[in-house]
Amino acid sequence: DTEVTQTPKHLVMGMTNKKSLKCEQHMGHRAMYWYKQKAKKPPELMFVYSYEKLSINESVPSRFSPECPNSSLLNLHLHALQPEDSALYLCASSQPTANTEAFFGQGTRLTVV
Amino acid sequence: SQQGEEDPQALSIQEGENATMNCSYKTSINNLQWYRQNSGRGLVHLILIRSNEREKHSGRLRVTLDTSKKSSSLLITASRAADTASYFCATDAIKTIFGAGTRLFVKA
Numbered sequence: 001d002t003e004v005t006q007t008p009k010h011l012v013m014g015m016t017n018k019k020s021l022k023c024e025q026h027m028g029h030r031a032m033y034w035y036k037q038k039a040k041k042p043p044e045l046m047f048v049y050s051y052e053k054l055s056i057n058e059s060v061p062s063r064f065s066p067e068c069p070n071s072s073l074l075n076l077h078l079h080a081l082q083p084e085d086s087a088l089y090l091c092a093s094s095q096p097t098a099n100t101e102a103f104f105g106q107g108t109r110l111t112v113v
Numbered sequence: 114s115q116q117g118e119e120d121p122q123a124l125s126i127q128e129g130e131n132a133t134m135n136c137s138y139k140t141s142i143n144n145l146q147w148y149r150q151n152s153g154r155g156l157v158h159l160i161l162i163r164s165n166e167r168e169k170h171s172g173r174l175r176v177t178l179d180t181s182k183k184s185s186s187l188l189i190t191a192s193r194a195a196d197t198a199s200y201f202c203a204t205d206a207i208k209t210i211f212g213a214g215t216r217l218f219v220k221a
Contacts, residue, residue: 004155033209039153042201042211056208088153092209098143099163102209106155 006091006105014113015081021108023074023091029103031096032074034066037088037107049074050096081112118212119202125218132189134215136202137182143205145178145185150199150214159187159200194221 004025013019023032031050035043048056049068063085065077074091088109094102119136126132136145144163148156162169162178162185169176175188189196197219202212 037153040216042214043156045208045210048208090155092156098205099161101146101158101161103158104148104155107153109153 004091004093004103004105006089006108008108009106010109010111012111012113013078013081015083017081018077018079020078021076021089021091021110023076023093023105024072025093025103026072027093027103028071029093029095030071031094032068033092033094033102034074034076035090035092037090043090047076078110081110083112086111119200119215121215122213123216123218125220126192128192128194128219128221130192130219132192132196132217132219134187134200134217136185136187136212138185138202138204138212139183140204142180145176146203146209147174147176147185147187148201148203148211150201152198156201189217192217192219194219 007022033048034046036046037043045058046060047066052068063080067075088107090107091105092102094100124132142164144161146161147159149159150156160171160174160176162176164180173190178185199214199216201214203209
């Protein structure tokens, strides 16, 4: 199984809502990532988890809250988002070593209204 | 920033032609990777070249790396309409930083 599964595929939420994005992989990868991608732009790194511990937070606003409940799952909790947070949110996983490829999910298309 | 920068930003070619995309980066790297993205969906890993390698092939893909110039190129030979996508270079793995990308259009 070389898939990274993200749910939901699409999400529309109001600025006062609380929602969560989910990501799952069963490749035994111990590094997992969240990226944000705006239209016609490259993915921007948000968070990195290594061995289920948050290792990198790229100065992401606190309205985005990541969680890694176990080695296969990665969540991104969303609260009080702004319309400018609308984007494609991508999850990826890899081995936590250099010279290894990352596997990406198909993303969640988030629209904040 | 280690961000790679690709050029050209967009490339339009006929099916059967070769497509070359270039990437430059700013700091030392462990490796450089190329990814493809179709229609704003997930990224697909194409090839990884380590900092001590100069050239690598995979099917119709040829990647070169010049660490002295901090640059890499991706060559797609005998392009197909299905190669239409955005292509990104990315440096390292644990904290992968993506370049701006090249949008490739292959006309049938």
